[in-house]
Amino acid sequence: MMLQLNSIAFHAETNDGKAEIIRDISLHIDANKFIVITGPNGGGKSTLAKIIAGIETPTSGTITFQGEDITDLSITDRAKRGIGFAFQQPVRFKGLTVLDLLRIASGKQITIAEACEYLSEVGLCAKDYIHREVNASLSGGELKRIEIATILARDVKLAIFDEPEAGIDLWSFQNLIRIFEKMRESTQDRTILVISHQERILNIADEIIVLADGKIEKQGPKEQILPSIIGTQYAADVCRKLS
Amino acid sequence: MDAIQKQLLQEVADLHDIPEGAYNLRANGESVGRKSTANIEIISKTDVSGIDIRIKPNTKKESVHIPVVLSESGLKETVYNDFYIGENSDVLIVAGCGIDNCGTQDSEHDGVHRFYIGKNAKIRYVEKHYGSGSGDGKRILNPQTEVYMEEGSTCEMEMVQIKGVDSTERTTIAKLAADAKLIVHERLMTHGEQHALSIYKVELNGDGSSADVVSRSVARDHSYQKLDMCISGNAACSGHTECDSIIMDHGTILAVPSLEANSIDAALVHEAAIGKIAGEQLTKLMTLGLTEAEAEEQIINGFLK
Numbered sequence: 001m002m003l004q005l006n007s008i009a010f011h012a013e014t015n016d017g018k019a020e021i022i023r024d025i026s027l028h029i030d031a032n033k034f035i036v037i038t039g040p041n042g043g044g045k046s047t048l049a050k051i052i053a054g055i056e057t058p059t060s061g062t063i064t065f066q067g068e069d070i071t072d073l074s075i076t077d078r079a080k081r082g083i084g085f086a087f088q089q090p091v092r093f094k095g096l097t098v099l100d101l102l103r104i105a106s107g108k109q110i111t112i113a114e115a116c117e118y119l120s121e122v123g124l125c126a127k128d129y130i131h132r133e134v135n136a137s138l139s140g141g142e143l144k145r146i147e148i149a150t151i152l153a154r155d156v157k158l159a160i161f162d163e164p165e166a167g168i169d170l171w172s173f174q175n176l177i178r179i180f181e182k183m184r185e186s187t188q189d190r191t192i193l194v195i196s197h198q199e200r201i202l203n204i205a206d207e208i209i210v211l212a213d214g215k216i217e218k219q220g221p222k223e224q225i226l227p228s229i230i231g232t233q234y235a236a237d238v239c240r241k242l243s
Numbered sequence: 244m245d246a247i248q249k250q251l252l253q254e255v256a257d258l259h260d261i262p263e264g265a266y267n268l269r270a271n272g273e274s275v276g277r278k279s280t281a282n283i284e285i286i287s288k289t290d291v292s293g294i295d296i297r298i299k300p301n302t303k304k305e306s307v308h309i310p311v312v313l314s315e316s317g318l319k320e321t322v323y324n325d326f327y328i329g330e331n332s333d334v335l336i337v338a339g340c341g342i343d344n345c346g347t348q349d350s351e352h353d354g355v356h357r358f359y360i361g362k363n364a365k366i367r368y369v370e371k372h373y374g375s376g377s378g379d380g381k382r383i384l385n386p387q388t389e390v391y392m393e394e395g396s397t398c399e400m401e402m403v404q405i406k407g408v409d410s411t412e413r414t415t416i417a418k419l420a421a422d423a424k425l426i427v428h429e430r431l432m433t434h435g436e437q438h439a440l441s442i443y444k445v446e447l448n449g450d451g452s453s454a455d456v457v458s459r460s461v462a463r464d465h466s467y468q469k470l471d472m473c474i475s476g477n478a479a480c481s482g483h484t485e486c487d488s489i490i491m492d493h494g495t496i497l498a499v500p501s502l503e504a505n506s507i508d509a510a511l512v513h514e515a516a517i518g519k520i521a522g523e524q525l526t527k528l529m530t531l532g533l534t535e536a537e538a539e540e541q542i543i544n545g546f547l548k
Binding site: 053055074075076079080083084085087090091093094095096097100101104105107150154 | 459487521523524526527528529530531532533534535541542544545546547548
């Protein structure tokens with residue numbers, strides 16, 4: 001087993017007291033799977049992804065990754081054990097170039113040619129981007145693809161993508177689907193966990209988890225879950241959702 | 244030169260040995276090596292300490308290195324260096340000062356650099372300041388730079404002070420004639436109890452002149468920085484000044500970008516931003532496997548690159 005969550009809860013302080021963002025979630029995820037988590041906005045999907053990566057600390061419960069209890073490990077230590085996290089809103093850096101970021105991600109001084117391969121995989125013309133700064137001059141779609149390239153540059157066992165379709169145009173979305181399809185084909189010893197409402201992403205899942213109101217509403221193979229949610233906001237058609 | 248002096252030389256001028264082209268090496272208040280070339284003449288001043296550097300018109304692709312190193316505690320000097328750059332020249336000038344102070348007395352180097360840039364001449368000026376040594380004596384550098392630019396000339400300045408200088412007051416003034424272009428990139432990092440003042444006064448006096456003065460700085464520990472950058476537009480000109488700073492620990496930064504338009508056709512812009520490192524930047528790099536301290540270092544290195 002790749003990942004096991006045991007009775008995870010997450011409470012946040014709000015203006016009107018405490019809000020239960022995650023209520024007692026237990027789930028296990030096997031290795032070499034492509035898993036999509038969907039559900040309504042505010043249902044706790046992003047929070048759950050951040051809890052797995054160590055960005056948020058659960059109020060209670062434990063997390064086991066490849067047989068090790070990682071509940072108390074830092075973001076850094078989890079990253080070193082092979083958890084990758086692609087942000088919904090990629091972070092911008094003044095001064096750091098795409099090459100710098102890919103080198104940090106890979107953990108070694110990779111050559112320009114190696115870095116370019118990761119960029120090509122996400123559909124960016126490498127020579128136009130490799131020395132660009134990861135700053136506000138890049139569009140949302142470009143940043144998103146660079147974000148994904150940083151995951152590819154790492155040797156991760158579990159890659160988490162938090163709403164990869166957020167903030168990108170339709171054309172970029174088509175490319176994004178291609179990237180995921182390609183990753184799907186080559187999930188060698190790698191589990192991919194994507195948070196998404198998009199029908200086309202759900203369609204390439206092995207397994208779908210529906211999260212609503214901080215709880216798992218449904219979980220199972222795509223063939224079983226997708227027909228019951230298709231056409232709802234949990235599995236939206238790309239044009240309708242993006243427009 | 245001894246090992247410490249060689250180390251300083253490498254820090255300030257990226258030099259391992261004697262540079263190519265014209266040079267003047269100054270160590271502990273004395274000239275320890277000099278070479279003029281057919282087009283670049285270096286002469287000692289007779290009235291004050293310092294040198295005149297005369298570059299003949301049409302000198303292309305040549306360089307002058309004039310680094311200074313101080314490794315004796317308690318040494319204080321003021322040096323005047325004047326550069327006369329002939330018309331249509333295109334040269335690289337590398338200055339810089341390194342102080343190693345292991346003693347208890349303050350060491351100070353105040354360099355006054357004046358540039359007279361001829362018509363359509365182009366220079367790139369690189370100045371690095373660096374301090375090292377474990378003594379209680381302070382390492383003080385007060386550079387004063389004056390740039391007088393004739394018609395159509397271009398001056399690109401890279402001013403860097405990253406480490407070890409306890410106190411600095413750097414003043415740069417520039418006066419530009421028609422179609423002259425000034426580009427300044429300043430990189431400043433202070434730490435400990437350091438105090439740094441960086442002052443720019445740029446006058447755009449001729450039509451078509453332009454200036455772009457950009458400063459990026461980081462203030463760590465209890466250090467203090469004041470960045471005072473003023474551009475005056477006195478003709479149909481364009482000017483841009485930008486101070487972009489990161490504060491850390493208990494650092495303090497006062498950024499005072501200012502513009503003065505004295506002509507209806509002057510187009511001037513200033514920008515200033517100060518803030519700590521964004522938490523999400525640290526988080527992102529930590530998800531790539533860096534520790535918080537390593538992430539911080541990467542962000543600062545990139546910012547000051």
